[in-house]
Amino acid sequence: MSIRLAVIGAGIMGSDHARIFAEDLPGVTLQVICDASEERARHLADRVGAKHVLIDPEAAIARKDVDAVLIASPDFTHAPLSLASIRASKPVLCEKPLSQSSQECLQVMESEVAVGRRFVQVGFMRRFDQSYTEMKAALDGGRLGRALMMHNFHRNVETPQTDFTAAMAITNSAPHEFDVARFVLGVEYIGISAFQPRRSDTRVAPVVMVLETSGGQLVNIEINNNAAYGYDVRGELVGERGATSINALAFATVDAGLQHVRRYEEDWRGRYAEAYRRQNRAFLKFVQTGEFPVIAADAWGGYCAAITAEAGVRALAGNRRVVIETVNPPDLYRSSVPMKM
Numbered sequence: 001m002s003i004r005l006a007v008i009g010a011g012i013m014g015s016d017h018a019r020i021f022a023e024d025l026p027g028v029t030l031q032v033i034c035d036a037s038e039e040r041a042r043h044l045a046d047r048v049g050a051k052h053v054l055i056d057p058e059a060a061i062a063r064k065d066v067d068a069v070l071i072a073s074p075d076f077t078h079a080p081l082s083l084a085s086i087r088a089s090k091p092v093l094c095e096k097p098l099s100q101s102s103q104e105c106l107q108v109m110e111s112e113v114a115v116g117r118r119f120v121q122v123g124f125m126r127r128f129d130q131s132y133t134e135m136k137a138a139l140d141g142g143r144l145g146r147a148l149m150m151h152n153f154h155r156n157v158e159t160p161q162t163d164f165t166a167a168m169a170i171t172n173s174a175p176h177e178f179d180v181a182r183f184v185l186g187v188e189y190i191g192i193s194a195f196q197p198r199r200s201d202t203r204v205a206p207v208v209m210v211l212e213t214s215g216g217q218l219v220n221i222e223i224n225n226n227a228a229y230g231y232d233v234r235g236e237l238v239g240e241r242g243a244t245s246i247n248a249l250a251f252a253t254v255d256a257g258l259q260h261v262r263r264y265e266e267d268w269r270g271r272y273a274e275a276y277r278r279q280n281r282a283f284l285k286f287v288q289t290g291e292f293p294v295i296a297a298d299a300w301g302g303y304c305a306a307i308t309a310e311a312g313v314r315a316l317a318g319n320r321r322v323v324i325e326t327v328n329p330p331d332l333y334r335s336s337v338p339m340k341m
């Protein structure tokens with residue numbers, strides 16, 4: 001039977017997810033599109049052929065004709081709506097971050113622990129990207145030797161709002177790197193430092209972070225939200241016997257006028273299109289089978305990203321190294337806790 005999905009949030013990500021489910025993935029029916037703006041919800045529902053339009057997310061989650069939930073509403077609604085989905089016993093694919101507050105992530109975990117199963121898959125889609133898959137396979141296969149460092153670059157064209165702050169670079173953009181580096185290396189973080197160069201204008205300057213891991217590795221991350229030239233994510237993992245890099249994706253390049261030209265995507269939706277499809281397909285399988293996807297991020301992953309971001313914000317504000325201390329992971333999350341500590 002087709003899975004009946006409620007999509008909460010009809011903005012950029014809600015629309016993209018709805019399009020992926022409607023056009024690329026079999027076995028799912030877009031039952032409800034819900035948005036604070038009824039007009040926006042209706043517009044998306046008409047585009048993707050969804051059945052119903054609502055403005056109340058809790059009502060959408062509670063509907064009897066909804067089996068599963070996709071949350072892509074503003075960040076501050078992610079945890080409360082995940083909690084509502086757990087209460088309704090409905091699996092939920094929640095866009096990152098699970099919350100910007102580690103306390104709220106703990107509440108989500110407590111609620112799952114109370115019922116004894118995981119409902120929340122967090123949308124850290126890079127875990128499904130082929131480049132990180134191959135990077136992890138090279139490391140786990142032993143070809144690189146023991147990991148020493150991972151370098152990460154995350155560049156956006158420009159910040160969406162004028163009031164975008166360096167703290168938002170850490171809480172909104174960097175969680176992708178916090179999560180994927182932790183996933184690839186199979187470690188937890190124990191400390192973070194953060195720095196910023198000075199720009200000549202009023203736009204947010206890049207934030208550069210250095211994280212120390214439980215395995216003695218260093219992970220550095222550049223978040224450059226105003227890189228101007230394109231959406232560009234790079235990474236290199238350096239081991240004791242070799243290194244592996246993520247290639248920038250380009251299906252075609254142009255050689256002309258004494259130049260070799262490669263196009264950049266405008267944003268993450270193009271660069272990670274296949275990763276989103278794989279992630280959402282894994283979610284549908286999770287809904288069908290009840291088995292949490294092995295490589296997906298769960299609420300523990302959401303918590304680890306949030307507590308790292310909180311420490312990063314403090315490190316930048318106080319110009320100092322901040323220790324990252326997590327709670328002990330509940331047994332429910334044992335399979336998502338790194339083995340190689």
Ligand code: ISE
Nearest residue numbers: 096154156172173176225268
């Ligand atoms: C946005 O929310 C994302 O998730 C993108 O992947 C990231 O590149 C961007 O910086 C974030 O604002």
